[in-house]
Amino acid sequence: MSASASNSGRLDAAYRERFPGSAKLFERSSRLFPNGVTHDGRYLQPFPIFAKEALGSKKTDVDGHELIDYWVGHGALLLGHSHPAIVAAVQQQVAKSTHPGACHELEIEWAEWVRRLVPSVELMRFTNSGTEATLMAIRICRIATGRTKVIKFAGHFHGWHDSVIISSEPPHPANVLAGEAPDVEDYPTPGVTIGVSGDIVIVPPNDLAALARAIDEHQPACVMHEGNGARWGVVPARPDFVRGVRQLTRDKNIIFILDEVITGFRVAPGGFQEICDIQPDLSTFAKVLAGGLPGGVLGGRADLMQALAFGNSFGKKMKHPGTYNGNPLSAAAGIAALEIVATGQPNRRANEIAALLRRELNALFAKKSLNWIAYGDYSAIKILPNYDGPRSTSDEFLPYSGDWRKLDAKQDAALSQAFRCALLLGGVDWMGWAGSTSAAHDEGDVARTVAGFSSAIDWLRGDGFVR
Numbered sequence: 001m002s003a004s005a006s007n008s009g010r011l012d013a014a015y016r017e018r019f020p021g022s023a024k025l026f027e028r029s030s031r032l033f034p035n036g037v038t039h040d041g042r043y044l045q046p047f048p049i050f051a052k053e054a055l056g057s058k059k060t061d062v063d064g065h066e067l068i069d070y071w072v073g074h075g076a077l078l079l080g081h082s083h084p085a086i087v088a089a090v091q092q093q094v095a096k097s098t099h100p101g102a103c104h105e106l107e108i109e110w111a112e113w114v115r116r117l118v119p120s121v122e123l124m125r126f127t128n129s130g131t132e133a134t135l136m137a138i139r140i141c142r143i144a145t146g147r148t149k150v151i152k153f154a155g156h157f158h159g160w161h162d163s164v165i166i167s168s169e170p171p172h173p174a175n176v177l178a179g180e181a182p183d184v185e186d187y188p189t190p191g192v193t194i195g196v197s198g199d200i201v202i203v204p205p206n207d208l209a210a211l212a213r214a215i216d217e218h219q220p221a222c223v224m225h226e227g228n229g230a231r232w233g234v235v236p237a238r239p240d241f242v243r244g245v246r247q248l249t250r251d252k253n254i255i256f257i258l259d260e261v262i263t264g265f266r267v268a269p270g271g272f273q274e275i276c277d278i279q280p281d282l283s284t285f286a287k288v289l290a291g292g293l294p295g296g297v298l299g300g301r302a303d304l305m306q307a308l309a310f311g312n313s314f315g316k317k318m319k320h321p322g323t324y325n326g327n328p329l330s331a332a333a334g335i336a337a338l339e340i341v342a343t344g345q346p347n348r349r350a351n352e353i354a355a356l357l358r359r360e361l362n363a364l365f366a367k368k369s370l371n372w373i374a375y376g377d378y379s380a381i382k383i384l385p386n387y388d389g390p391r392s393t394s395d396e397f398l399p400y401s402g403d404w405r406k407l408d409a410k411q412d413a414a415l416s417q418a419f420r421c422a423l424l425l426g427g428v429d430w431m432g433w434a435g436s437t438s439a440a441h442d443e444g445d446v447a448r449t450v451a452g453f454s455s456a457i458d459w460l461r462g463d464g465f466v467r
Ligand SMILES: Cc1ncc(COP(=O)(O)O)c(C=O)c1O
Pocket: 074, 128, 129, 130, 131, 132, 134, 157, 158, 159, 160, 226, 227, 232, 259, 260, 261, 262, 286, 287, 296
């Protein structure tokens, strides 16, 4: 960022002028919510936009601007906003029962879809979120093994409960950036006790030898890996590596949890495990699973999932209440979504359109002589500003040859805020430095998005944020 960069320049003024309705709602929301938001990711200065409605690949804000949406419901909306099949399924169900407080047939049908698409899931339990699913996974592993430690990878996100929030995003500590191995003590996590963090072991991503050493040293209850790598592939994990993790954990008799909360039913109907052709011991899902409504699931080996059963062979049962587990509205939406996902068409489409956008953005950056790069796998598009490594037009290309310390860097906060505001001015709602596509995105959206990026770059240059 240049020294003259300012978030009170022309861009800021134009943003305030363009979104007066959102500014007004922000005044109200700031009196109710810390930072005026209900999810950290939505925090934006001077204020976030407030959405009124959404359809397909677009959302409309309260001032009536149509924005091409790359949040896609935090990854949940593979089919786009308000897909007619999901709207119909939810409308039908809402009149019948939103909560029977009883077992019901839709939860069975929903679970049958999960098992049909993901063969490693022998038994499962629904939760309300991905966070609950990873929490349940860890507790089951502790019951099954009698061990306590959990190995996770630096930068991998598994939700926000105490055990997994540690080391789930940059900044990585200076000593780690200088090349030292990550250590849980170097990752302060306010509000998480030393007792909890002491049970977590952090290993560098994509490093099988480090994982093997950590397993030998700590004899953990489980190893947890995020689908295709840190935060939806900011540091991509390729199938060969995840196959290696599967083999290593099997050889060492350690439970392997694959967290497919974002990759599940998205990268392929059977998730990243289908692409890797592996069977994890346990897998977590949410997002696409519930068709855009709240819902998660943990599933896997029947002998492990028995930890949830009364009178199980472990002689200890994991308690599992939860008012909304298997909620019929989520089930109805989930069934409608998974039925369409089973065709593979939405996955292919979202992946294709993301690849096109990555290519077009890199062409734009070259045209505008801007040192940014777009990369990513499947339906993810990641942007790295200030990139000084080699380039290639191959979609397999990994910036910085995949060096996780460089890929997973904390970006300048003022530039990050200005970038999102500038894109919103250009009609694009981008999720930080990353976006995801849905099957509803098309070539017209890509062209408009590239135009939005082009004008955003001009705004950033005008205010001195980039050269
Ligand atoms: C890989 C992964 N695991 C877990 C979670 C947490 O899921 P939720 O937000 O539903 O609690 C997320 C959410 O983004 C995720 O991407």
